[in-house]
Amino acid sequence: MSKLLIIGTVAFDAIETPFGKTDKILGGAGTYIGLSASNFKNVDTGLVSIVGNDFPQEHFDLLEKKGINTEGIEVVKDGKTFFWSGKYHTNMNKRDTLVTELNVLEHFNPVVPEKYKNAEIVMLGNLHPLVQNEGLEQLHQKPKMVVLDTMNFWMDIALEDLKMLLKKVDVITINDEEAQQLSGEHSLVKAAKIIHQMGPKYVVIKKGEHGALLFHEGKIFSAPALPLEEVFDPTGAGDTFAGGFTGYLAQQNDLSFDTVKNAVIWGSNLASFTVEKFGVERIAEVTEAEVLERLENFKDLTKFSL
Amino acid sequence: MSKLLIIGTVAFDAIETPFGKTDKILGGAGTYIGLSASNFKNVDTGLVSIVGNDFPQEHFDLLEKKGINTEGIEVVKDGKTFFWSGKYHTNMNKRDTLVTELNVLEHFNPVVPEKYKNAEIVMLGNLHPLVQNEGLEQLHQKPKMVVLDTMNFWMDIALEDLKMLLKKVDVITINDEEAQQLSGEHSLVKAAKIIHQMGPKYVVIKKGEHGALLFHEGKIFSAPALPLEEVFDPTGAGDTFAGGFTGYLAQQNDLSFDTVKNAVIWGSNLASFTVEKFGVERIAEVTEAEVLERLENFKDLTKFSL
Numbered sequence: 001m002s003k004l005l006i007i008g009t010v011a012f013d014a015i016e017t018p019f020g021k022t023d024k025i026l027g028g029a030g031t032y033i034g035l036s037a038s039n040f041k042n043v044d045t046g047l048v049s050i051v052g053n054d055f056p057q058e059h060f061d062l063l064e065k066k067g068i069n070t071e072g073i074e075v076v077k078d079g080k081t082f083f084w085s086g087k088y089h090t091n092m093n094k095r096d097t098l099v100t101e102l103n104v105l106e107h108f109n110p111v112v113p114e115k116y117k118n119a120e121i122v123m124l125g126n127l128h129p130l131v132q133n134e135g136l137e138q139l140h141q142k143p144k145m146v147v148l149d150t151m152n153f154w155m156d157i158a159l160e161d162l163k164m165l166l167k168k169v170d171v172i173t174i175n176d177e178e179a180q181q182l183s184g185e186h187s188l189v190k191a192a193k194i195i196h197q198m199g200p201k202y203v204v205i206k207k208g209e210h211g212a213l214l215f216h217e218g219k220i221f222s223a224p225a226l227p228l229e230e231v232f233d234p235t236g237a238g239d240t241f242a243g244g245f246t247g248y249l250a251q252q253n254d255l256s257f258d259t260v261k262n263a264v265i266w267g268s269n270l271a272s273f274t275v276e277k278f279g280v281e282r283i284a285e286v287t288e289a290e291v292l293e294r295l296e297n298f299k300d301l302t303k304f305s306l
Numbered sequence: 307m308s309k310l311l312i313i314g315t316v317a318f319d320a321i322e323t324p325f326g327k328t329d330k331i332l333g334g335a336g337t338y339i340g341l342s343a344s345n346f347k348n349v350d351t352g353l354v355s356i357v358g359n360d361f362p363q364e365h366f367d368l369l370e371k372k373g374i375n376t377e378g379i380e381v382v383k384d385g386k387t388f389f390w391s392g393k394y395h396t397n398m399n400k401r402d403t404l405v406t407e408l409n410v411l412e413h414f415n416p417v418v419p420e421k422y423k424n425a426e427i428v429m430l431g432n433l434h435p436l437v438q439n440e441g442l443e444q445l446h447q448k449p450k451m452v453v454l455d456t457m458n459f460w461m462d463i464a465l466e467d468l469k470m471l472l473k474k475v476d477v478i479t480i481n482d483e484e485a486q487q488l489s490g491e492h493s494l495v496k497a498a499k500i501i502h503q504m505g506p507k508y509v510v511i512k513k514g515e516h517g518a519l520l521f522h523e524g525k526i527f528s529a530p531a532l533p534l535e536e537v538f539d540p541t542g543a544g545d546t547f548a549g550g551f552t553g554y555l556a557q558q559n560d561l562s563f564d565t566v567k568n569a570v571i572w573g574s575n576l577a578s579f580t581v582e583k584f585g586v587e588r589i590a591e592v593t594e595a596e597v598l599e600r601l602e603n604f605k606d607l608t609k610f611s612l
Contacts, residue, residue, distance in 0.1 A: 091492055186397055189535045210516035213533060222530035222607045227519060229495045261610045295612060301528045302608045304567045306601060 003044045004250040005116040005143075006033050007135040008125020008239070009105060010049040010059075010073060014085040015278060017092070017233050025279040026059050027084065029125035029149065032236035035283045036243025036270045037123075038066035039291055043250040046116040048072035048135060050108045052079035062284060071113045079104035092231050093208065110135040120144045123246040124169070125239065126151050129161040136168060145255055147171040148200070149242050152178050166199040171260075173204040173242055188213060189220070202260055204245070206238055214264050216257050223264045224301050226272040226294065233278045237271045240283055244270035269294050309350045310556040311422040311449075312339050313441040314431020314545070315411060316355040316365075316379060320391040321584060323398070323539050331585040332365050333390065335431035335455065338542035341589045342549025342576045343429075344372035345597055349556040352422040354378035354441060356414045358385035368590060377419045385410035398537050399514065416441040426450045429552040430475070431545065432457050435467040442474060451561055453477040454506070455548050458484050472505040477566075479510040479548055494519060495526070508566055510551070512544055520570050522563050529570045530607050532578040532600065539584045543577045546589055550576035575600050 008030025015022045030049045037045050046069040053075060063070050085099035108131055117140045124132040126149045136146065148169040154162050155178065166172065172195060176188060182198075183191035192203040192215035203215040209231070214221040245267035252259050269291060274283045314336025321328045336355045343351050352375040359381060369376050391405035414437055423446045430438040432455045442452065454475040460468050461484065472478065478501060482494060488504075489497035498509040498521035509521040515537070520527040551573035558565050575597060580589045 187535055187537075189533045207516065210513065211528075211530075220533050220607055221610070222517075222533070223610075224517075224528035224530070227495045227526050227528070229493055231493075258611055262612050265610055265612055299612065301526060302610075304527070304529075304571055304608075305564055306568050306571055306605065 001042050001044050002121065002250040003046065003116055003119040004037055004121045004123065004246055005046050005048065005112065005119035006030055006037070006123045006125065006243075006246075007048045007110050007112075007132060008033055008123070008127065009082055010047070010051050010055070011082040011084055013235060013279060014083075014099070015233055015235050016087040016098075018088070018090055019232055020278070022278050024083065026062070027235065027279055028082065029236075029239040029242075031063070031280060032239035032274065032283065033123055033125055033243035033246070034063060034068040035066055035280055036240040036274075037247030037250070038068055039244070039270060039286070039288070040247035040251045043247055045069065045247070045250075046072055046113060046119070048110045048112055048116075050074045050076065050104045050110075052076050052081040052104050055081045066284070069113070069115070072111065072116065074111065076104045086235070088234065092234055110138075112138040121246050121250040122146045123242055124148045125242070129154055129158050129165045133161070133165045133168075136165075145170045145249055147173065147242065147246050149173045149238065150178070152181055155181050163198060169200050171202040171204060172200040173206060173238070173245070175206045175208070175238070179203070179205045189215075204264060206241060208234070208237070212241070212264055212268060214261060216260065219257065221261045221264065223261075223268050224298070225268055226297060226301065228272065228275065231275045234275050235279060236274050236283070240274040241267035241271040244268070265295070265298055269298055307348050307350050308427065308556040309352065309422055309425040310343055310427045310429065310552055311352050311354065311418065311425035312336055312343070312429045312431060312549075312552075313354045313416050313418075313438060314339055314429070314433065315388055316353070316357050316361070317388040317390055319541060319585060320389075320405070321539055321541050322393040322404075324394070324396055325538055326584070328584050330389065332368070333541065333585055334388065335542075335545040335548075337369070337586060338545035338580065338589065339429055339431055339549035339552070340369060340374040341372055341586055342546040342580075343553030343556070344374055345550070345576060345592070345594070346553035346557045349553055351375065351553070351556075352378055352419060352425070354416045354418055354422075356380045356382060356410045356416075358382050358387040358410045361387045372590070375419070375421070378417065378422065380417065382410045392541070394540065398540055401540075416444075418444040427552050427556040428452045429548055430454045431548065435460055435464050435471045439467070439471050439474075442471075451476045451555055453479065453548065453552050455479045455544065456484070458487055461487050469504060475506050477508040477510060478506040479512060479544070479551070481512045481514070481544070485509070485511045495521075510570060512547060514540070514543070518547070518570055518574060520567060522566065525563065527567045527570065529567075529574050530604070531574055532603060532607065534578065534581065537581045540581050541585060542580050542589070546580040547573035547577040550574075571601070571604055575604055
């Protein structure tokens, strides 16, 4: 059984969209990634994170029930869990951050459990590049694939650390604006070329409702997003994508371009569920039958017979 | 041999992009549509339009050389050809119109040549809906397929005329913002449903660099745009799409959903050439080998093996 190591935040979120608002609910990149990856059988998933003593047992129970090993989630006895609050505008493409309380995240030193130090696939969720690197450095051997997610914030304040880390990763997943910022190029084709030169041999550019582009050795794969009647809450869509992407890769034996293409489709498939309800509600309850049915929708969506 | 009737503008354009600027060059929706459709063999294409006496013979020669019947292009002896000038911003997604001189277009009463009054496929390029309707009304019989292109301007000033016309068309091609304006819905899935109710059984929503969506009887097809290193000049991309779309349809015997999907791919394929150079330069010179090679790129771009 392949091992998938996830390093990422476990958090409380409070979300406001045109459809309503939530109290403090379960959130965090690591949470979405883990729940999404839990849809793949025969993958041993370990999550490395940090929470405070305000983090309820029921959330641990949910993760464990989904087969996610939580041994690597440090509980800080006198600390509070990372809290983020945001509000989405009408068109859902823009959001304002209302509150960011780093709390225990401010002093997060990831400790990878011994069992996951030989993980085949490593997913580095959005964190300071030096924290991501600290996790990566603890591994006993080079994983088959290291996937990095990051954001514009780290490009603004820790670009050199990010560039150092990029040399060690196989895949980067970022959105279109971030790809443009990181590369200094508007054209995504040119941007991907420059990012390849920074290290990652696979560049995944996420375009939200417009799908995702995968770049590898001069080849391009374009995956659609499933057109939805309503996006209820986009929070965690990118992380759910990353969980589907790495969960699928962990389940496969070969890591060819064709396999990575399929991983992009699986990431897109699972992300399409997350946005249907607030927070992790939908991805935590989705059934195998539902994800397989939607996979057929993805095939129908792009298939043509020329 | 199937007949394709195109009603659309033939014009002079002056274009400025970050890469340079042009003098008055050949432009107009009808021109792009015709040149694009001319890539399909065994299609008899007639173009209905209007120009002034300043319109040079060499442009007529180009159209005729491409097999486009120009009998329906009225030449107004003491008139000047429609002129448009625009400037694109750095990211190419926005443009400012600098000059619009309607000239002969102000009194355009399309006259469909007898030969094309039984055309199987009719492409109504972007014009006032009453002008489009005037062309359509001259046909002897209901065409197999009537395709309408329009824009936000007509929704602003002639919405009721547009809605009247929509009842008579089979396909509408519009961009995402226009679909939202026409339907009053942000979600493109919801927008397409509402537009279906206005008449067209096929709704094509063009998303520029993000490709196009085709909606039909509850089914959706997503076509990518070819990711390009550089978009040199986006002028005419949507019209080239429409020409490829209708040219392909005119060449086919059946007009099933699968055939219309292929038409979307062919439209996208040809549009990807137009943006590589200023104006019609690239679409007027593209070879069969080039379009067939790029068709393979489109297949590779979307194919996956799940």
